[in-house]
Amino acid sequence: MILRTSAPSPFGRMVKIAADVLGMTADMSIVSADTNDPNDDLRQQNPLGKIPILLVGDDILYDTRVIFDYFDQLYVEQHDKSILFPGSAMDIIREKTRLARVIGMLDAGILIVYESRFRLENMRVDSFVDYQLAKITRSFADIKAENPLYKNASTPTASDIALACALDHYDYRKQLDWRDHCPSLASWMIDFSNAVTSYKLTLPDDIDPAEWR
Numbered sequence: 001m002i003l004r005t006s007a008p009s010p011f012g013r014m015v016k017i018a019a020d021v022l023g024m025t026a027d028m029s030i031v032s033a034d035t036n037d038p039n040d041d042l043r044q045q046n047p048l049g050k051i052p053i054l055l056v057g058d059d060i061l062y063d064t065r066v067i068f069d070y071f072d073q074l075y076v077e078q079h080d081k082s083i084l085f086p087g088s089a090m091d092i093i094r095e096k097t098r099l100a101r102v103i104g105m106l107d108a109g110i111l112i113v114y115e116s117r118f119r120l121e122n123m124r125v126d127s128f129v130d131y132q133l134a135k136i137t138r139s140f141a142d143i144k145a146e147n148p149l150y151k152n153a154s155t156p157t158a159s160d161i162a163l164a165c166a167l168d169h170y171d172y173r174k175q176l177d178w179r180d181h182c183p184s185l186a187s188w189m190i191d192f193s194n195a196v197t198s199y200k201l202t203l204p205d206d207i208d209p210a211e212w213r
């Protein structure tokens with residue numbers, strides 16, 4: 001398997017952590033991709049021009065959720081149980097909904113980054129940024145109401161992995177300070193970081209320090 005991604009991508013990082021948790025890292029090599037480079041063949045691999053992409057033989061898999069489903073399918077075939085999406089059929093659907101929430105929070109965060117990356121300063125639209133921020137803050141309000149505690153030790157679920165990568169992404173790109181919206185996620189991060197080895201190994205190089213990094 002070949003993973004096309006870039007070092008700062010929170011989505012690519014999720015795939016790396018999931019591969020490590022499932023014991024698949026040795027089967028996966030990483031080929032760096034540059035979404036801004038029109039000559040990068042990633043646009044032939046994924047017409048959306050987005051990473052991550054997983055190349056498996058002749059198959060080209062994207063996006064993150066599809067890659068997670070693929071990893072899960074491989075893991076369940078070999079171990080007869082799931083780590084990323086454990087439990088009953090309805091538990092799996094609930095976990096996929098939690099994952100969709102975090103991916104949506106990140107998609108909104110990425111659009112905020114692109115608003116300043118792709119538009120000239122005098123063309124930026126504050127109401128668009130506020131619209132995206134509201135998606136993130138509403139999601140944090142829901143997460144806060146769930147009293148989040150990290151309790152899956154070295155076998156995080158898909159949404160656990162996504163949440164850790166999302167919180168770090170906001171600290172890296174600074175769209176907002178999630179501590180203002182769900183302060184208890186700081187202890188969640190400490191517990192996640194202590195339990196999941198690949199968390200620290202996959203941090204963006206120049207991210208600010210934190211107690212759990």
Ligand SMILES: N[C@@H](CCC(=O)N[C@@H](CS)C(=O)NCC(=O)O)C(=O)O
Pocket residue numbers: 008009010011012035048049050051052063064065103107110
């Ligand atoms: N929801 C997608 C989002 C992927 C995504 O937006 N990746 C960013 C990099 S972090 C990207 O490829 N951006 C380039 C673009 O949107 O053209 C997923 O889960 O894979």
